[in-house]
Amino acid sequence: AVLAFTAGSQAAPEASVGGSPAQLAALADLGRRPSPTWDGSHSFDARAPTVALRPLLAEPGRAGLEPSPLEPLAGGIRPAPPQRIAIPAADLDTSIEPVGVRGGAIEVPDLGSAGWYEGGPRPGERGRAVVIGHLDARRGPGLFARVPRLPPGTLITVTDRRGEVHRFNVIGGAQVRKNRFPARYLFGGSDAPVLILVTCGGPYRQRGGYRDNILLYARGA
Template sequence: MWRRRTLPAVVALLGVSGLGLITVGVTADPARPPRPPVDAPTRTHPAPDLAPLPRAAPVRVQIPAIGVRAEVVPVGADAAGVLEVPPLDRPTLAGWYRHGVSPGETGNAVVVGHVDSPAGPAVFFDLGRLRAGQEIQITRADARVTTFTVDGVRSYPKEHFPTTLVYGPSDIAGLRLITCGGRFDAGTGNYVDNIVVFATRTA
């Protein structure tokens, strides 16, 4: 199947170049996005015994702690297996990796977003400010709203992207939010790191 053949290529390239696309087109010296703490993400709350939800695309993400309320659109991968992101001229959109699980299914759902754009900060600019215990709400196409609680937030150099932690198997419903961060390399037009939020479904 296409999904099984191409997923390894997507995850292998994601940390090196996939999310580098988030900052393409930024020509001014951008404000540096917040850096998360250096502590490793650990589950600070028990995962409740929740029945997995059926598959349904996410349509909106809300993160009250950092003021995010954004539409979510499906994204895939290009011919080279690089994860796509929403159009740079629509920096307030988030993108759900549609070839993975949907939020609420068993496994880790992946949602990506721009950190900035030529116009300034974008949807996930403040992702690094999130802390363990804060909540993320995902509204799905079936009208269900599912809540995830943050386990931790980490910054990773793109060449050391945590592929297994993001895309690896899980026996619970998890969520991964991803954007760029760290130092901005004016020569390449990209940030050198990825910010990853790890969260577990709690309602």
Template sequence: MSPAHPPVRRPRTLPAVLALTVAVLTLLTGCSSAPEKAAAESSGTVAVGTPSPGGESGAGEPGAGEAVAPAKVDIPSLGISSSLMDLGLNEDGTVEVPPAEKGMTAGWYTGGAIPGEAGAAVIIGHNDTRFGKAVFHDLKKITKGTEITVTDDEGAAKRFTVKDTESVSKNSFPTEKVYGQTDTPVLRLITCDGDFDAEGHPVNNLIVYATPA
């Protein structure tokens, strides 16, 4: 997995690609307990729900023209600024994550909406990896009303305001709430959170919910 080179364009007519289930199977390297391979690559993983093929994502309604995929996320009040790599699905249907060596780079889940388009846009980042502090290390400090800016490759900025946050067990990740289809633009940020299990992996996910400012 590596950052997207050149920027990815997708038509505003975003196809019905994925139906979201409530099963908690997706593992994100860097934040919670993981299979042996993932555990060997980082300090843990994050469970973020498993999309399955055959239905709609939160991708928005058909329209004219093209939308430009996001290139950068900024949270000025927390000192967070990162380019965005594209994250798709692994062969087992779980969501890809930024590789541990790219821990300071967040990723946009391409099966969801483009930020600013109708639907749920999801950005995922590590808290820590085996290389140390990662891009969303300070996301736990975010509060309601905080501004988040997502900029596309053409320089257009979409601004969002945090409406809520929650820390949830990775064993009960609210997949439909995070990825489910919405009629309006929404943004979700996800990282790891909570206490550590016996293997040293955080047991929770931190989810940030935001809407257009």
């Protein structure tokens, strides 16, 4: 799971900013404001991975960009894999470890670090980079405990292994049921560098853990 479940019945904080994943993905991908009559439709060049992001449920398809070292891009070199993530407003500054696929599901990071899904884009390049973090643990709040309440405009920085700092501003957040997980709006390409933070949320159940996932979308600053 994205977190080590705490004992007892509880509910995680809900996302402070609302919106559908489709609307937030479009806004983050293209940097545009949805019109009042926007119906949520958008054409994405994206597919869900062939595995589930535990405990997220993914649709069949293929993964996004595969990482490769120093891949040349138009106008420069591809960003290095991420090493640290910092959110000053959430008092968060921690290491990032790559997570891959094991047993048909994407691995989750240790409690003391965030996890970057290395089967997708790297933070700072075009595409939706996904970083996973724990909401809580048996002994208290997790690294991403404050993520659900981050307001639009919050600064997030990701430092890569070459020391380059990639900056993102929060666009908004969505709270979704795990059994209705919108994988097409999480994985895949976009027209801009996008960072998506993923943690758990909603009511906690003794059997099954947290009901929901929180998706926080941020666009390259």
